[in-house]
Amino acid sequence: MSEEEELNITVAVRCRGRNEKEVKAKSSVVVAVPDITGTNEVSVNTTGDTGITAQINSKTYTVDRVFGPSADQSLIFKVIAEPLFQDFIKGYNCTVLVYGMTSTGKTYTMTGDERLYDGELSEGAGIIPRVLFKLFDALDAHNDDYMIKCSFIELYNEELKDLLDETPDSSMPKKLRIFDSVTNLNSSRSSSRNSSPKPPEGNNTTAKRRVRANAIYKPSRSPIAKSTLSSELNSAIHIQNLQEFHIMDAKEGIRLLQRGLRHRQVASTKMNDVSSRSHTIFTIMLYRKCNGESFRVSKMNLVDLAGSENISRSGAQNQRAKEAGSINQSLLTLGRVINSLADKSAHIPFRESKLTRLLQDSLGGNTKTALIATISPAKINSEETSSTLEYATKAKNIKNKPQVGSFIMKDVLVKNVTAELVKIRSDLLATKSKDGIYMSQENYKELTNELENYKTEVQECKRAIERLSTQNGLISKEKRITNEVNESQKLKIKKLSNNIEFLYDKIDRQHRNEQELSNVVQELMRALRTMQNSLKVYEDQGLRFQTEMERVLYENIGSFKHSLLNEIEKLKGTGEESFDIDANVDSLSKELNRIYDFINTSTIEICQKFINKVSEQTPNYLQDIRTQVESITKVVGSYSSDLMMHLSSISEEYNHLKDYLNEHFFKNNFQDALDVHVDRTYHQLKVSANSIFLKLREMMNEELETNKEIMMQSLKNAASEVVAKEMGLLDPVKQAWESSLENINECDKLNSGFEKDIGNVVGEVFQRINKGRLSSEIAISEANSDLSRFQGAFQALQSNDVIPDSMGGIKRKHDMLKLKVQDSASYIEAATQKFSEIDKSIQGLLNLQTVSQPQNESRIEGLLEQLDGRPLKPLGPSGKTPMRITQGCITNSDQLSLPRKRAYSISPIRELDGNRKASSPLKRKVAVDNENVPFTSQKIE
Numbered sequence: 001m002s003e004e005e006e007l008n009i010t011v012a013v014r015c016r017g018r019n020e021k022e023v024k025a026k027s028s029v030v031v032a033v034p035d036i037t038g039t040n041e042v043s044v045n046t047t048g049d050t051g052i053t054a055q056i057n058s059k060t061y062t063v064d065r066v067f068g069p070s071a072d073q074s075l076i077f078k079v080i081a082e083p084l085f086q087d088f089i090k091g092y093n094c095t096v097l098v099y100g101m102t103s104t105g106k107t108y109t110m111t112g113d114e115r116l117y118d119g120e121l122s123e124g125a126g127i128i129p130r131v132l133f134k135l136f137d138a139l140d141a142h143n144d145d146y147m148i149k150c151s152f153i154e155l156y157n158e159e160l161k162d163l164l165d166e167t168p169d170s171s172m173p174k175k176l177r178i179f180d181s182v183t184n185l186n187s188s189r190s191s192s193r194n195s196s197p198k199p200p201e202g203n204n205t206t207a208k209r210r211v212r213a214n215a216i217y218k219p220s221r222s223p224i225a226k227s228t229l230s231s232e233l234n235s236a237i238h239i240q241n242l243q244e245f246h247i248m249d250a251k252e253g254i255r256l257l258q259r260g261l262r263h264r265q266v267a268s269t270k271m272n273d274v275s276s277r278s279h280t281i282f283t284i285m286l287y288r289k290c291n292g293e294s295f296r297v298s299k300m301n302l303v304d305l306a307g308s309e310n311i312s313r314s315g316a317q318n319q320r321a322k323e324a325g326s327i328n329q330s331l332l333t334l335g336r337v338i339n340s341l342a343d344k345s346a347h348i349p350f351r352e353s354k355l356t357r358l359l360q361d362s363l364g365g366n367t368k369t370a371l372i373a374t375i376s377p378a379k380i381n382s383e384e385t386s387s388t389l390e391y392a393t394k395a396k397n398i399k400n401k402p403q404v405g406s407f408i409m410k411d412v413l414v415k416n417v418t419a420e421l422v423k424i425r426s427d428l429l430a431t432k433s434k435d436g437i438y439m440s441q442e443n444y445k446e447l448t449n450e451l452e453n454y455k456t457e458v459q460e461c462k463r464a465i466e467r468l469s470t471q472n473g474l475i476s477k478e479k480r481i482t483n484e485v486n487e488s489q490k491l492k493i494k495k496l497s498n499n500i501e502f503l504y505d506k507i508d509r510q511h512r513n514e515q516e517l518s519n520v521v522q523e524l525m526r527a528l529r530t531m532q533n534s535l536k537v538y539e540d541q542g543l544r545f546q547t548e549m550e551r552v553l554y555e556n557i558g559s560f561k562h563s564l565l566n567e568i569e570k571l572k573g574t575g576e577e578s579f580d581i582d583a584n585v586d587s588l589s590k591e592l593n594r595i596y597d598f599i600n601t602s603t604i605e606i607c608q609k610f611i612n613k614v615s616e617q618t619p620n621y622l623q624d625i626r627t628q629v630e631s632i633t634k635v636v637g638s639y640s641s642d643l644m645m646h647l648s649s650i651s652e653e654y655n656h657l658k659d660y661l662n663e664h665f666f667k668n669n670f671q672d673a674l675d676v677h678v679d680r681t682y683h684q685l686k687v688s689a690n691s692i693f694l695k696l697r698e699m700m701n702e703e704l705e706t707n708k709e710i711m712m713q714s715l716k717n718a719a720s721e722v723v724a725k726e727m728g729l730l731d732p733v734k735q736a737w738e739s740s741l742e743n744i745n746e747c748d749k750l751n752s753g754f755e756k757d758i759g760n761v762v763g764e765v766f767q768r769i770n771k772g773r774l775s776s777e778i779a780i781s782e783a784n785s786d787l788s789r790f791q792g793a794f795q796a797l798q799s800n801d802v803i804p805d806s807m808g809g810i811k812r813k814h815d816m817l818k819l820k821v822q823d824s825a826s827y828i829e830a831a832t833q834k835f836s837e838i839d840k841s842i843q844g845l846l847n848l849q850t851v852s853q854p855q856n857e858s859r860i861e862g863l864l865e866q867l868d869g870r871p872l873k874p875l876g877p878s879g880k881t882p883m884r885i886t887q888g889c890i891t892n893s894d895q896l897s898l899p900r901k902r903a904y905s906i907s908p909i910r911e912l913d914g915n916r917k918a919s920s921p922l923k924r925k926v927a928v929d930n931e932n933v934p935f936t937s938q939k940i941e
């Protein structure tokens with residue numbers, strides 16, 4: 001490689017396996033890398049898709065080398081660090097950087113396990129320990145003269161710190177300052193950017209001095225005078241006050257590394273338990289004899305950058321956030337520097353941060369540089385992973401012009417080292433001459449003061465320790481007691497928690513019970529409403545039924561009565577008009593049938609509806625039914641008594657008629673038959689009606705009796721009792737429980753009691769419901785059987801042929817009577833004529849009386865005696881002649897040309913003329929033929 005040849009920065013990616021946190025978070029692997037190495041591509045699928053879409057949504061980055069989770073420390077060293085190391089020992093300045101988000105393995109890669117095991121490194125050792133060991137191995141193998149110095153700096157919050165500085169805390173460590181060196185030993189190779197002013201202490205940096213180091217030179221382990229040698233380097237950057245330590249072997253280098261690491265800023269973050277919060281640079285300076293009198297100077301910077309994480313994701317707060325801010329600020333500038341270098345910009349913003357100033361020579365300078373980007377494979381870090389890879393691929397474009405380092409002449413080197421040695425030796429001599437302790441007066445005083453201060457502090461500390469020990473004893477005792485209390489409280493809490501769980505369970509169950517009860521109550525209310533509606537309908541129907549019954553009965557009874565009265569009137573009249581009992585009897589019969597039908601239909605309908613409703617609804621509303629049925633029963637009772645009244649009034653009317661007929665017309669055996677029929681008919685009617693209503697009433701009563709006190713009331717009581725108890729007990733229990741845990745036990749007891757009660761009550765309710773349902777079912781079946789009995793009764797009533805027979809008999813008898821009445825009427829008519837004739841004769845006789853009174857009188861009397869032999873009765877107030885029909889036989893058949901048949905004697909009682917003497921009765925004897933009325937009166941002589 002020619003010295004002026006440009007060389008790209010080597011960029012490698014190291015992807016670790018998923019760590020514990022990522023596995024716990026079930027964050028999938030979104031980074032595709034080989035298991036160990038073998039490719040230069042890495043792809044990230046930020047969407048987390050799988051399959052083909054994963055490939056489509058993946059982004060691939062190309063770098064120089066990619067290492068997977070199984071790539072070990074030795075492989076990384078071998079592939080990335082060793083080539084640079086080889087260049088380093090050849091005299092090139094080299095830099096290895098690790099960059100990446102927190103917890104991705106930067107420190108692991110750069111330092112790893114730096115401990116020695118039996119003087120050997122472990123497998124986990126990172127680049128720095130490996131370089132140290134490799135370096136001495138290589139140099140010793142070549143048997144060259146060399147000198148090695150190390151420094152270790154940290155950049156934390158934009159402040160530089162010498163990690164190897166062991167200045168006591170009491171004395172202020174000297175501040176490190178960065179200077180751009182203009183005194184390059186090899187000015188022709190110096191960077192054009194190295195134009196900063198010369199550092200103040202750079203007085204020994206004489207240009208281009210060639211020093212031949214002595215091969216036997218063994219530098220002291222004490223730090224070389226500050227800035228003495230560093231100022232002579234051809235480094236572009238000079239750090240004032242930085243201590244550099246000679247090391248004789250790798251172990252010394254390891255110890256320095258460990259010393260520096262102890263001083264490093266670490267903190268625990270959300271993402272890394274031991275997170276490096278700073279950028280560190282471990283620098284190894286190699287002075288290696290190249291030819292004759294000169295030594296080649298080369299430097300190796302091993303840079304562990306702080307995490308490039310997102311502040312919010314790292315959980316950084318306050319100090320951590322500030323750190324993250326400045327870390328990110330430095331990295332941001334680094335990114336801009338990388339971008340500018342990659343884009344070959346005219347201005348490279350190295351001076352914008354200390355980090356970029358320190359790395360100035362490594363990036364785009366004459367250093368050989370490798371960048372290892374560390375990444376996480378997990379999806380949760382995919383954003384940062386992409387960002388890291390963006391950086392890495394950008395950095396890959398940076399070109400450096402690596403150059404072999406500067407030289408230092410052996411004599412200069414020896415002179416400087418000798419001067420240092422002399423100083424150390426004089427110090428040593430002075431120390432020996434003063435009994436092993438040398439110190440300036442000033443230092444001694446300072447130290448004595450410090451010692452006194454320390455003593456005082458120690459005394460104070462002792463007292464504080466004693467105080468604290470006493471306190472500690474007390475606290476320990478208290479702690480023990482508290483622990484015991486805690487334990488017992490924990491037990492109590494556990495117990496209480498169990499109780500609470502148990503109570504929650506109970507409350508849940510109670511809620512469910514409440515819910516069920518409220519559903520039952522709602523059901524009951526619904527059933528009640530339905531029943532009320534149904535009963536309203538029943539009431540209406542009952543009323544309509546009653547009204548209709550009353551109407552029908554009144555109408556029929558009235559019309560029947562009316563027609564009877566008419567007939568009677570007719571009979572009482574002249575007898576000329578015949579009365580039509582047929583029609584009345586027919587209409588009565590029809591009306592009765594209609595009433596029966598109506599009663600039958602209505603009752604069946606009512607009963608059917610009732611039964612349907614009873615069947616439909618739960619038995620719980622029977623109490624209401626009972627009330628309603630009671631009212632129906634009352635209505636029916638009153639209707640029944642009304643009916644009975646009507647029937648008795650009908651019966652009375654019939655009795656009147658019967659009496660009348662008995663008294664005035666029927667003096668024969670028909671009356672008995674008529675009586676029997678009439679009585680039987682009305683008895684039938686009465687019996688049927690009574691039986692209908694008795695049955696109805698019986699049915700209702702039975703219904704009520706059976707279901708009495710069982711259903712509605714008990715269930716209602718039970719339900720309200722349960723709800724009241726529930727509500728009464730639940731609220732206090734809840735409140736008591738919430739207000740105090742101590743009450744929980746009490747609540748528990750109450751709840752147990754309550755649970756028992758409610759169990760009993762609910763059991764009772766269910767028993768009653770079952771009982772009620774059974775009773776209801778029995779009642780329904782009984783009602784059904786009653787209904788069928790009832791229907792049977794109606795059918796029997798309807799198919800009763802006694803009534804029509806009776807009616808037929810009545811009719812026939814009536815016909816017969818009618819004929820007789822007609823006969824009677826004809827007879828009466830004939831008799832009237834006869835009477836007229838007799839009257840005329842009497843008139844004649846009376847006229848004659850004036851002529852021969854005594855004679856006439858005796859003749860009339862004789863005549864009258866011939867007629868009847870009865871005295872004449874005075875006339876009634878109506879002026880009509882009352883008649884009496886007496887069944888008998890005509891005794892004197894010779895006097896009348898009538899067949900010897902049944903005869904009726906008519907005894908008209910006429911009002912006598914005022915002239916006529918009351919004491920002279922007229923007697924007549926009339927013979928009547930049944931069929932014809934050939935009526936002949938005896939001539940009065």
Ligand SMILES: Nc1ncnc2c1ncn2[C@@H]1O[C@H](COP(=O)(O)OP(=O)(O)OP(=O)(O)O)[C@@H](O)[C@H]1O
Nearest residue numbers: 016101102103104105106107108272275276306307
């Ligand atoms: N490739 C790896 N193989 C095995 N363990 C690893 C690997 N990379 C990282 N680790 C482990 O992961 C943990 C975090 O790594 P490390 O501290 O090196 O991360 P970091 O990038 O330096 O984080 P920070 O920026 O916070 O300092 C450590 O316990 C380390 O041992």
